[in-house]
Every structure is written in C-alpha cells, then in structure tokens.
Amino acid sequence: MKSIAICKSEELINGGKGVRFPLTAGSDDAVGFVIRYANEVHAYLNRCAHVPVELDWNPGEFIESSGLFIMCATHGAIYQPETGYCSGGPCRGSRLRKIEVSESDGTVYWHPDDYIQAVIA
Numbered sequence: 001m002k003s004i005a006i007c008k009s010e011e012l013i014n015g016g017k018g019v020r021f022p023l024t025a026g027s028d029d030a031v032g033f034v035i036r037y038a039n040e041v042h043a044y045l046n047r048c049a050h051v052p053v054e055l056d057w058n059p060g061e062f063i064e065s066s067g068l069f070i071m072c073a074t075h076g077a078i079y080q081p082e083t084g085y086c087s088g089g090p091c092r093g094s095r096l097r098k099i100e101v102s103e104s105d106g107t108v109y110w111h112p113d114d115y116i117q118a119v120i121a
C-alpha cells in the first residue's frame with residue numbers, strides 16, 4: 001500500500017487543530033485533513049456531506065469548542081470524529097469520505113485508494 005507522509009505525530013494533539021493535505025478526488029483537486037481524537041488519527045476528504053465545501057472555518061480548525069465533534073463552518077453540521085458520521089445538522093445520517101491513515105515512527109501517513117489519489121506533481 002502506498003504511504004504518503006502528512007506530518008509529524010507531535011503536530012496532532014487530541015481534539016486540537018488538524019493538518020490539511022492536497023490530493024485528487026476523482027478528477028478534482030481537493031484537500032484532505034487529519035485530526036487526532038482519543039489518541040487515534042483519523043483522516044477525511046475536506047468536503048461537507050451537505051454542500052461540497054471545505055469544513056474548516058480557519059485552516060486546520062475542524063473540531064468545535066467542546067472537542068467532541070468535527071463541525072462544518074458553513075451550516076454547522078456535526079460529524080463523529082472516529083467515523084465521519086453526521087449526527088446533527090442538514091446532512092444528518094450522511095458521512096464524510098474517510099481516508100486511510102496510519103502512524104509509525106513519529107510520522108502520520110495517508111494511503112490512496114480508488115477514488116482518493118495523490119496529486120501528480
């Protein structure tokens with residue numbers, strides 16, 4: 001499985017800021033993001049399930065003030081950090097598009113799949 005480095009593990013703290021990374025979704029240039037929640041890293045396509053806009057209100061700010069949910073800055077949909085399931089808001093019952101991610105030797109990596117691919121330089 002191809003692995004692409006995103007950031008150092010220490011850059012991600014539980015419930016803190018996420019790190020954005022470039023990718024291709026289908027044939028579109030897009031952005032992914034990774035967060036740490038309950039000690040685990042989770043990554044998603046940065047695209048709301050309601051309207052296809054990015055979620056963060058400032059770059060890397062995905063988690064709302066309680067630290068429990070990913071929140072879309074546009075209309076306030078809230079998503080469970082572990083699954084991407086939308087548990088409140090206009091797209092309730094939908095999900096963010098998950099991106100495989102792993103962590104080893106102090107580095108966080110993402111793994112392309114059939115739809116989410118690396119940007120060709």
Ligand code: FES
Binds near residue numbers: 073
């Ligand atoms: S665009 Fe995300 S909740 Fe509407």
